[in-house]
Amino acid sequence: MSSIISIRNLSKTYQSGFQALKSVDLEIRKGEILALLGPNGAGKTTLISIVCGIVNPSQGTVTADGHDIVRDYRAARAKIGLVPQELSTDAFETVWATVKFSRGLFGKAPDPAYLEKVLRDLSLWDKKDSKIMTLSGGMKRRVLIAKALSHEPTILFLDEPTAGVDVELRRDMWEMVRKLREKGVTIILTTHYIEEAEEMADRIGVIDKGELVLVEDKQVLMRKLGKKQLTLALQEPLHRIPDELSPLALELGDEGRTLVYTFDSQTDQTGIAALLRQLGELGIDFKDLHSSESSLEEIFVGLVHAGGREARA
Ligand SMILES: Nc1ncnc2c1ncn2[C@@H]1O[C@H](COP(=O)(O)OP(=O)(O)O)[C@@H](O)[C@H]1O
Ligand SMILES: [Mg+2]
Secondary structure, three states: OOEEEEEEEEEEEOOOOOEEEEEEEEEEEOOOEEEEEOOOOOOHHHHHHHHOOOOOOOEEEEEEOOEEOOOOHHHHHHOEEEEOOOOOOOOOOEHHHHHHHHHHHOOOOOOHHHHHHHHHHOOOHHHOOOEHHHOOHHHHHHHHHHHHHOOOOOEEEEEOOOOOOOHHHHHHHHHHHHHHHHOOOEEEEEEOOHHHHHHHOOEEEEEEOOEEEEEEEHHHHHHHHOEEEEEEEEOOOOOOOOHHHOOOOEEEEHHHOEEEEEEEOOOOOOOHHHHHHHHHHHOOOEEEEEEEEOOHHHHHHHHHHOOOOOOOO
């Protein structure tokens, strides 16, 4: 795996004294789609803004395609396209002038054929001579995407791309993201919609209160969805899992006071009956038991509420 963005020990404290990021370490892999999932105020936009050179870090370093985003800002920024969360456009310009200007900003030679393709892919071509202020909200968002792609970035950040967006644009956007990924563009999107992360991402990072609490392959996370856990509250704490039980997927919790059995809820043979029988034979008594199922939603909520200290999986 080679990483295209390296974020090391990154912290941000705003002038107000508010700490929006706390020592974030993250390697973003070349060509992946990474979804950063987190509630409002988690620090997602702050993280993106630092990587894109809009906000200064208080501590730590970021490199984009080998370029330090502070010392080597222009080279780093030229690799990056950003579709910002907020709609902010040059109201009086035409669509064409805006994307042409954006491309020039990054020192790229004019390429009308490329820009035409970008506008066509975003169903914006017939609006190329329209002034931006005359466009609908959805069309303005398409213009922001066209601007972000105008200089052929190899890294694309989409900050809450589908918040408040109609179904059609959401579908087009996902389609566009997949196509870009096929071309080798690395894509980082933020969202607080779990379905969006599930649908789009190769990996999912969960960010909460300025901390990156988890980064994992989506498939690995999804596999946990099919898992259930049986938790037994033991009569007497165990110091270790007896050898007879070691072949089973058992873990001790709460300083040995609980025994947690993870099983696949999709199969007929859960192994629970055998487990309970064996516990009886070993004289391990329990006073209570309950089972739970985890979904990505639960994993997420659990992480966020526990402040990242425990992931229920
Ligand atoms: N310029 C700023 N000055 C002070 N606090 C800020 C500033 N920008 C953002 N914050 C605060 O930092 C936290 C993280 O914000 P943000 O990165 O926008 O989160 P997210 O994008 O995950 O919703 C929030 O509590 C927000 O109020
Ligand atoms: Mg945000």
